[in-house]
Amino acid sequence: MSKTAVVYGAGQTGRGYAARYLQESGYQIIFIEKNDQLVQRLNEDKHYEIHFYHKDRTPIIINDFRVYNLEEGLRTFLLEADLIITSVGEENLHEVATSLAKHLSEYEVPQLLTCENGINPARVLKQTLQKNMNTGKDFATSQTAVFCSTVNINSTRLDILSQNETYFPYDSDGFNGTLDFAGAVPITNFENFLKRKIYTYNCLAGLISYLGYVKGYRIYSEAANDPEISKIMNRLLGGLNPALADYFDISLEEQQGFSQRALVKFKDELMLDYVIKNGRAARRKLGTTERIYAPYKILKERGYNTEIMTLVAGAALTYLEMIEYEGEDYMPAKELSKILNLDDQDEFVRQAVDYYYQIKNKEQLQLLDLL
Numbered sequence: 001m002s003k004t005a006v007v008y009g010a011g012q013t014g015r016g017y018a019a020r021y022l023q024e025s026g027y028q029i030i031f032i033e034k035n036d037q038l039v040q041r042l043n044e045d046k047h048y049e050i051h052f053y054h055k056d057r058t059p060i061i062i063n064d065f066r067v068y069n070l071e072e073g074l075r076t077f078l079l080e081a082d083l084i085i086t087s088v089g090e091e092n093l094h095e096v097a098t099s100l101a102k103h104l105s106e107y108e109v110p111q112l113l114t115c116e117n118g119i120n121p122a123r124v125l126k127q128t129l130q131k132n133m134n135t136g137k138d139f140a141t142s143q144t145a146v147f148c149s150t151v152n153i154n155s156t157r158l159d160i161l162s163q164n165e166t167y168f169p170y171d172s173d174g175f176n177g178t179l180d181f182a183g184a185v186p187i188t189n190f191e192n193f194l195k196r197k198i199y200t201y202n203c204l205a206g207l208i209s210y211l212g213y214v215k216g217y218r219i220y221s222e223a224a225n226d227p228e229i230s231k232i233m234n235r236l237l238g239g240l241n242p243a244l245a246d247y248f249d250i251s252l253e254e255q256q257g258f259s260q261r262a263l264v265k266f267k268d269e270l271m272l273d274y275v276i277k278n279g280r281a282a283r284r285k286l287g288t289t290e291r292i293y294a295p296y297k298i299l300k301e302r303g304y305n306t307e308i309m310t311l312v313a314g315a316a317l318t319y320l321e322m323i324e325y326e327g328e329d330y331m332p333a334k335e336l337s338k339i340l341n342l343d344d345q346d347e348f349v350r351q352a353v354d355y356y357y358q359i360k361n362k363e364q365l366q367l368l369d370l371l
Contacts, residue, residue, distance in 0.1 A: 016150035016160030048158035239304035314355025
């Protein structure tokens with residue numbers, strides 16, 4: 001008996017990560033995407049390929065799919081679904097909830113699975129859906145942590161270059177039954193699992209992205225291997241690893257192994273990825289529960305040095321200005337205060353803004369000289 005999965009979001013994660021697991025598990029795939037050009041290309045080409053960084057497996061052809069625009073009448077297609085997956089960015093989950101509430105009754109919503117970065121995107125989706133449907137129904141809502149890197153192959157219309165990642169952890173508390181993906185690993189207390197990923201993997205990724213950006217790097221692995229950035233990561237982990245081991249009540253050795261796997265991945269020169277891509281959504285990533293401020297708080301509360309995290313925040317403010325405020329008035333203290341709901345004289349805000357101005361005023365930027 002065939003199974004059907006609806007994937008909200010046909011971007012790099014949706015078609016390059018989620019779709020691979022779905023096809024390998026025998027699902028018929030229905031993409032729902034709001035980018036009209038991407039919808040057109042998928043409908044015209046009717047297939048694309050997923051290639052792998054290390055050429056350690058044969059490319060996968062994804063061709064058994066349908067694709068629809070977010071604005072189309074979707075009820076018929078949603079009713080077919082055994083599983084609905086999101087890969088839209090946590091900040092866009094309200095659009096998924098709005099679509100589901102528009103087309104389905106509360107009794108017709110199938111199993112939901114989020115593929116997003118965030119502390120608990122499944123909860124965000126469920127609560128937004130409950131609000132839109134004006135119901136207290138406890139929708140089956142699970143989530144995964146995405147450890148796999150994917151990028152568009154720019155010389156093609158749709159093809160993806162991917163890490164050959166076969167680890168698919170998922171929230172067993174929010175899933176009805178067992179997820180039938182190869183490599184699926186059920187995890188309890190998934191919010192804690194996601195926090196650890198964000199405060200380790202995503203924290204290092206943010207450091208590489210924003211410090212790499214202000215140093216002028218385009219390729220992510222080149223930024224990760226920059227001698228200054230490498231030294232700064234190692235210096236950070238000297239405090240962050242024991243702080244996180246204490247915070248999550250795990251052994252230091254376990255946390256050190258976890259962070260080392262992140263470093264190996266980020267420094268792999270065969271894994272093509274881009275600084276500008278990894279830095280996107282800087283406003284969200286500067287938030288209170290995210291990869292910069294939350295590790296800062298954990299370090300500060302345990303008496304460890306926090307200057308690297310405020311340096312990264314200053315670099316992120318520089319990125320935010322260039323991406324979103326080019327040619328417009330930009331007040332970094334006001335921006336960061338608003339994001340974090342803090343007074344502009346808060347220590348974190350003051351230090352981050354000070355680093356922002358130091359970065360902006362240096363003609364020959366030497367990051368280690370700033371610390």
